[in-house]
Amino acid sequence: MRISYSALDTFNRCPLKYKFSYIDKVRVPQKPEFFFGGLIHEVVQFALKKDPIMPPQAELIAYFKDKWQENIFATPQEAKQYFDWGENMLRNFHSNHKPGLRNIVSTEKRFLIPVGEHQLSGMIDRVDKLPIGSYEVIDYKTSKTLPSQGEVDRDKQLCIYHLAVENLWSEAKDIRLTLYFLKHNSQISTKRRPDEVEGIKEYIINTAEKIEKETEFKPKTNIFCNYCEYGHLCPLQKHKAKGRDIEEKPEEIDNTINNYILAHRKIAELEPEIHKHFDKEKIERFFHKEGIVTRGKTKKLTIKKNS
Structure with missing residues (x-):
């Protein structure tokens, strides 16, 4: 089967959410944080594609303003808060990125690689070629909080990016994986051992096989339930999401x-x-x-x- 990291992660968190999203393809309103994260990534990619000439900071902010949609947010106050965060993130990015000093070999690099009998799809924000055959993956994040080094070292998605770079650039002998947190103007880097790469392959294959065999897709309670866009459809959450919309008085x-x-x-x-x-x-x-x-x-x- 063809599968993405997001789909694998969704299934393991909650099989019912996987069904709503990837099988039934239930349409739901775009959440403010998803719109915001997507727009920031769009502006960053706009700038990176200009390399080695970085657009002026004012041009990035103007691009951001032009694409901004205030009506997605619940209140004008929430919209302003996100907008201010966005401007600050783009200023951080602009001040930190030095055009021409890095060999950017790809931005928004899509991949489709074989893992066992399955095809793993995804996209990497940015790949740089470093000296002596080294490569660096840079994944831009709009998160409000910073993870610990240990959390980054265990991040499955970064391990998948390592696997993708190995497949896309056979000469890559040393791969650095970096999360760039735009809100904090901070970077956290990690690497993966061969046994960890083999472990992620097993994770992909085992999860894909579970999905293929699954017939019930039961809901699973997890820490993200209160923020789930399918709460109004979930038997564990819909009473809270919809209020008392039930037959009894x-x-x-x-x-x-x-x-x-x-x-x-x-x-x-x-x-x-x-x-x-x-x-x-x-x-x-x-x-x-x-x-x-x-x-x-x-x-x-x-x-x-x-x-």
């Missing part, structure tokens, strides 16, 4: 959920007393007229009601 379902939560709290209060009795009597099962309570190997209590 709001007060009825609220009472039902409230009673359910209170019942679980009561169970949590009673369980220690049951465990205490089981320990004292050295038993693991209690026969009651209403049913049987059993304590399993993991100390979990289960109930079998009498028929």
